[in-house]
Amino acid sequence: MFGIGMSELLVVLVIVLIIFGAGKLPEIGAGLGKGIRNFKNATSEGEKKEQLENKKDSTEP
Numbered sequence: 001m002f003g004i005g006m007s008e009l010l011v012v013l014v015i016v017l018i019i020f021g022a023g024k025l026p027e028i029g030a031g032l033g034k035g036i037r038n039f040k041n042a043t044s045e046g047e048k049k050e051q052l053e054n055k056k057d058s059t060e061p
Contacts, residue, residue: 016028
């Protein structure tokens with residue numbers, strides 16, 4: 001996973017916990033999840049649009 005070991009991941013999580021506190025972690029996780037979901041949707045819409053354009057170009061005389 002990106003060359004990050006368990007100990008490095010644990011250090012990052014502890015730092016995030018210290019900076020933001022335990023109360024904000026669920027909000028941060030939800031926001032991060034929504035951001036990733038929106039990114040995936042945007043990239044898949046772009047791919048669908050590109051496929052439609054390629055199909056349209058190949059069917060035109």
